[in-house]
Amino acid sequence: MKTTRLQLLTLMLFGIGGGGVFAADPAAPVVAGTQSMDGKVIFQTVCAQCHGTAGEGKVELKSPSIAAMPGWYMTTQFANLREGRRGQDAADPQSFMMAAVAKALQPEQIKAVIAHVEKMPMVVPMGKDREVADAKAEEGMRLFQERCMECHRYNGSGEMTFGSPPLIGRQGWYLAEQLRKFKTGKRGAMKNDVNGAKMVQITNFFVEDDQMLRDVVAYIMTLNPDAKASLEEQKRQILEGSPFESAGR
Template sequence: MKIHRRHLTLVLLSISGAVLHAADPVVPVVAPTQATAGPMIFQTVCAQCHGAAGEGKEELKTPSIASLPTWYLNTQLTNFREGRRGHDAADPYAFMMAAMAKALQPEQLKAVAAHVETLPLVVPTGKARDMAGTNVQEGMRLFQERCMECHRYNASGEMAFGSPPLLGRQGWYLAEQLRKFKTGKRGAVKNDVNGAKMVQITNFFIEDDQMLRDVVAYIMTLNPEANASPEEQQKQIIEGSPFKSASAAGQ
């Protein structure tokens, strides 16, 4: 497949300073492609960082994106493309995502978003799910009071509120995004309406990092069983409830 070398050079120039001087591991740089089919764009541009199944990679600080709805992905990719996300070179991973979004054409972004939605949910396990030193019951209380209205009782998300599903995302990633909202590293740019709501929520109702980690630990309990069939997983998600007994996991 022919690759746009000129685009690759621009991407390299735009992110090299931020990534190479970051304390975190260097992120692989992938060339954008001329492809218009979502699966091909995903394998060429996205899979090296997000994994072949969209499962994400902790060492690269990339989230699991498998099964995220098209409406949410389109919004976030547009945010990256238009500078509402990934505008700070001190956040090299988001900065690189912005560079990638700008290197692809809008129709390519829509195609890859549609493909990602078809990828099976990847349920977090092990380190991606474990939240040691947390109080799941306290997290459940906070989720009921502050999160459930927008993200639904089972954390499956709600398009009407612009709230993504939280299921399938790694615990460390959810915690990091909440910290970014709380510190204004995400959601503070003009015209990011849904991000601004999260900035308010995290600042007014999440008092400290312990509370933040508690609510993430509870969200982890709403994930379906990793080894269940897709049909059974969907059933477990629908039947999920913030009022069920929270397990002792993470306590």
């Protein structure tokens, strides 16, 4: 039987029978395997090397913050990764690696780690994770309200009905990179990825250039609450939405 590139990567990452081994790229972290069914153990063993111990993500690995990501969205993404709707393009190494991780975990392990991640406190992007170079948030507000708000809500908190994930709590550089991947077909172009196809269409028809892309991401960053505020105050700020007086509610 012919071994695919994804199967080879899975073997290199996890070894046969779930034992942890070194990743193929020496600059990448070692991703270990586990037989545990405890979501916290699975996260710290398998996920934390790339996504951080608090789920905050790592810019050097281009891995997103996933803390507090809703379970319904993670369930869909794991299914996409396992069933070939995402992570098939080697030119998108982060998703390619995640497909290997998703295939290596047992279904019950996936459910357990999703339940754990969903309960983790959201990590508010700060510093370089929040900065978007050469961007004007005021310009991005118009595009967000016209094309993004209907699905991702006025405050970027996401909407299960539309399969739209929260945008707050994600790093600016990560959001920008995902929009570029949708626009170039590295993400969302696989058959039966309905929500991904919507994003491919939106980025190609309405995001005219990289300046517009940076502007809308800069605006999304303004929807994040103050990282130093209490959890109750953060919730209030999220519900309040945009800091711009002219922003729609």
